[in-house]
Amino acid sequence: MSDLVPFNADIIAAQQTRLTEAWHVHEPATLDEPGFTGLVAQNHLRNFQLWHEEDVARRNDLGFERVFQAKRAIDKYNQERNNFIEEMDKVLVATLQPATEGCPRNSETPGMIIDRLSILALKEYHMREETERKDAAAAHREACASKLARIVRQRGDLTQSLAELLADVAARRRTFAVYYQFKMYNDPALNPQLYRNAAPISGA
Secondary structure (H helix, E strand, C coil), X not given: CHHHHHHCHHHHHHHHHHHHHHHCCCCCCCCCCCHHHHHXXXXXXXXXXXXXXXXXXXXXXXXXXXXXXXXXXXXXXXXXXXXXXXXXXXXXXXXXXXXXXXXXXXXXCHHHHHHHHHHHHHHHHHHHHHHCCCCCCHHHHHHHHHHHHHHXXXXXXXXXXXXXXXXXXXXXXXXXXXXXXXXXXXXXXXXXXXXXXCCCCCCC
């Protein structure tokens, strides 16, 4: 099972924690981690970027142009995030070769769960920040501490669920299917707001 080490749920969650902390100290550098861990990092980076652009998009003191840029960045990062979910699933399918029949099918793919863990890692980091704010009232910090405890528990439960799914798929007790999503709003050939006034598409 040594070849399945990159698919260890605890290692994946720890990687997301480590990157979250590092990227809040230094700007994310070019990611050069190879293999599956590199895909996990790329997916997490897109969620990291999404998180902070979403914060910017909700400000009302930056002017239209900056908020417009944030909205466009959100659209781009979200598409890339989904792309890396699918890339993770491709590697998992090739390695684990999930059963095509004869066992229950999981509704979520492992890549989708890893993406959810990524978001929870960010929630945990930022909620912990709120529990330590010196400029906030004690009641605020206490409320955030309660929320943090629930996030930590949720993240732990989801990590365990991922571990169980991967073990079940490897043992052919459970399976999953990757359908590969189509984000129609980003495709000039599929979004009517984009193609309505565009030149005809050849070979469609």
